[in-house]
Amino acid sequence: MEKKPFEEVYNNYYKKIFFYVLKKINNSFEAEDLTQEIFVKCYRYYESYNPDVAAVSTWIYTIMNNHLKNYYRDRKQHISLDQEDSLPLLKSEEYLEEACILEEEKKIVLCAIDELSEREQIIIKKTYFEQKNSKEIAGMLGISSSNVRVILTRAKEKIKKYFIKHGYEV
Numbered sequence: 320m321e322k323k324p325f326e327e328v329y330n331n332y333y334k335k336i337f338f339y340v341l342k343k344i345n346n347s348f349e350a351e352d353l354t355q356e357i358f359v360k361c362y363r364y365y366e367s368y369n370p371d372v373a374a375v376s377t378w379i380y381t382i383m384n385n386h387l388k389n390y391y392r393d394r395k396q397h398i399s400l401d402q403e404d405s406l407p408l409l410k411s412e413e414y415l416e417e418a419c420i421l422e423e424e425k426k427i428v429l430c431a432i433d434e435l436s437e438r439e440q441i442i443i444k445k446t447y448f449e450q451k452n453s454k455e456i457a458g459m460l461g462i463s464s465s466n467v468r469v470i471l472t473r474a475k476e477k478i479k480k481y482f483i484k485h486g487y488e489v
Contacts, residue, residue: 322370323375328365328375329362332375336354336358336380336383337350337351339383340353340357340387343387344390353386353390357379357382357383361378361382364382365486367485368485368486372426372430373426373427374423377423378486382486430481432444432478434477434478435474435477438460438470439470439474439477440474441460442471442474443471443475453465453468453471
């Protein structure tokens, strides 16, 4: 798949990102600032964006979602369950878009895991997909639980480097 010039990507997605952010935070001045910050990140990592790994829309929406998570975390804006009714309802189109983003993020994670050694893959999958602890995994693999933890830590670092290399926020 051919990579489009960044200017074209910016022109195609700026309004979509801005209005999505605006819906989320309900403040046009902050939405403008956040949208600009998102596109600065996109520009910074565009060189490493690989169209064969994910669609450009997925890539941008992933950066946007990560940026918004950081925004909420930094401002400690937590919504209680009592306030759930006051949240704006998303259109079915937005739900579909969110589902597509999650599916693409899943593919990216699986691609990162595929880059690991067989032992690292087993430990990552047993830990995060099967909810096994290091003692259980150690028994399965015939190694110590401290060795499992060391391998897990190194595997997570490799995954983190994979994300950074491909322009995704960690």
